[in-house]
Amino acid sequence: MDSRPVTEQRRTLGALLRLSYEALQREVYGGLAARGYPEIRPAHSAVFRHIGPDGSRLTTLAERAGMTKQSMAYLVDGLAAAGHLTSTPDPADGRARIVRLTAKGQGVLAALLALSAEAEARVAGRIGERRAGKLRRYLEQLAAALEAERAAR
Amino acid sequence: MDSRPVTEQRRTLGALLRLSYEALQREVYGGLAARGYPEIRPAHSAVFRHIGPDGSRLTTLAERAGMTKQSMAYLVDGLAAAGHLTSTPDPADGRARIVRLTAKGQGVLAALLALSAEAEARVAGRIGERRAGKLRRYLEQLAAALEAERAAR
DNA sequence: AATAAATTGTCAGTCAATATGACGAAAAGG
C-alpha cells in the first residue's frame, strides 16, 4: 500500500552508527536486567562511566558527563535510592558531598564492563574478529580526531 | 582532587559508537539550523526517514520507526504545525489520514541527506577515505547481521 | 580582617520524547 521511503537505497553513516549503538545498548542493558539489575538504565552509565574509585563530587560528575549538575543529581538520586551509591558530606568542604559506589554499585560497574566486552565479542562473531578489530580502531581514531578538534576550539 | 574514573583505559565499543553518532548528529542538526530549519530535531528524522514519496499513514510511519502511533503522532503534529507536513483524510479509508511532505518538508529531507553526506565526507577527512569506506562497510555488515537475527526470531 | 566573588548543591519549573490504556469511528470478514 504505502510506497517505500525515499531514504531506502543507502543509509546514512549516522543511521548505521545509531542502529549499531542501539543494538549494543539493548544487549548490555538487557543483560544487566537479566543479572538482577533491571533498574539500571542507559542514562545511568553517565554516572558509572565517570565516577572515580574513591568517589567524586556531583559537580565533577556533571562536568565529565557534559551535563548540568541538576541532571546529574537526578541520576545520582535514583541510583542512591536503589542502593548503588552513597552521598556523604565532604569533610574538607562544607558545601560539597562525595558520591561513592556501594558494593552493589561496584557490582553493577563490573557487570557493565563485562557485558560490554561480551557485546563486542558478539560483534566479532557477526562480522569477523578482524573486521570488528578494525571497526574499533577506526572508531577510536575518529573519536581522537573529534576530541582534538574540540580541544583546538 | 577527584581521582580519574575506572573506565578510562579502554572505551567500550558502545561508547565509541555513541560518541561518533552524537558528533555526526550535532553536525547534521547544527547544519540544518544554519540552513534555516532550527525547529527540526533529531527525533523528527524518524518521520523523514520513513515517509514515502506519495505520503504514508501514521500507523505505517510508527511501524517503520518502531514506535507507538501516539509517539509518531506527537512528532507528526510538530512537523505539521511548522509546515513541513500535511495530514489529509484518506479518501479510500474513512479512519485513516495520509501524511505527506510539503515542499518545505521536501527541502528539509534534501538538506538532511546532503548534510549527512557532508558529515560522512568530513569523517573521511578525519581518518582517511579508505578507512571511512571500510568503517561504513563494516557497519553495514553489522546492521545486516543484526537484521537477519531479528528476522530469524 | 572585611568584603567581594566564585563554587556547590538544591528547589522549582519546563520541555522533549517516549510509553500505556481506553476509546469512537470506520472497515473487513464472516
Place this chain on the structure above:
DNA sequence: CCTTTTCGTCATATTGACTGACAATTTATT
C-alpha cells in the same frame, strides 16, 4: 448483519534533559 480488527486520538505517566534562582560556604581581593 454482526463481530472483529484497524486507525487515529484523548488522557496520562515516565524519563532524562534543560534554565533560573538561591542559600551556604569557600576562595580571592583589597
